[in-house]
């Protein structure tokens with residue numbers, strides 16, 4: 001009998017449903033190849049879930065996720081105007097996404113910034129900067145820092161509206177993400193860039209202190225320390241110097257979007273959010289409501305999230321590599337969705353569905 005695996009599928013908002021369909025086709029094809037039954041259980045999540053069920057993260061969805069072996073999640077959110085129709089606490093980021101991260105303590109967020117040599121045409125960077133391609137693994141701490149610290153909005157003594165937002169970490173949280181980062185660096189080029197802001201933030205002072213303690217257990221990994229602002233510049237000027245980077249939550253949010261910029265589109269940014277027992281997988285980008293339902297969106301990040309799930313939740317490394325390889329081959333054959341055509345007018349533009357078809361074709365050959 002085939003191995004049985006249960007996946008909670010949260011298709012989300014905007015372009016979510018259409019890119020999820022392509023990702024699930026790929027998942028099914030992989031299942032057929034490696035004799036695993038991926039039982040996909042859909043569940044409402046995000047803004048649509050709020051309008052249909054009154055909750056952005058309904059109880060029913062929580063139950064489905066609790067019982068799953070992994071969660072596959074599409075992008076969530078609506079346009080600025082539409083979002084205003086939802087009470088602040090139920091807006092999908094605060095009402096669904098952050099609670100999801102908290103519920104499964106998905107502390108380690110892997111965001112690959114990957115552009116194989118030969119696909120440089122997508123990137124806004126000059127050819128000579130990316131001659132050898134880009135292959136960075138950004139590791140973002142995902143359940144601490146400003147995102148989850150105490151927040152307070154008040155009126156101060158002078159009657160001015162004021163706000164306090166706290167960047168909180170304890171040593172255990174830092175130690176945990178450091179181990180993940182050192183392990184990953186150990187599996188790759190053995191260079192770990194530590195992104196911090198210890199010249200200003202006490203949180204970074206503690207972060208670096210813990211790093212140095214953990215570092216002793218990984219003598220074969222070289223650590224390079226870099227301030228977060230300098231890292232932004234260095235990523236643009238010479239991305240090839242980076243392999244694995246580790247950073248706190250907010251720094252990771254910003255630098256990983258910069259990573260998408262280096263590649264030419266956030267549509268090329270899948271991610272893995274690794275938790276204590278259940279992990280979830282999602283594109284790093286938003287729901288692009290402006291092109292939703294038009295069969296234009298790039299499904300790469302959603303299919304890439306499937307690839308990451310195969311490897312990190314199910315140990316299917318070979319199958320995962322095959323999915324990556326299929327997507328790369330489609331792109332290097334000159335096919336792309338419309339988001340990646342800014343710098344190369346010779347590329348052949350295909351729809352979301354056609355991109356999925358081509359990936360499946362490669363996968364099966």
Ligand code: IPM
Pocket residue numbers: 093097253284
């Ligand atoms: C991301 C997103 C989220 C974040 C938003 C939607 C809350 O930008 O996953 O990077 O800031 O973490």
Ligand code: MN
Pocket residue numbers: 253254257284
């Ligand atoms: Mn982000």
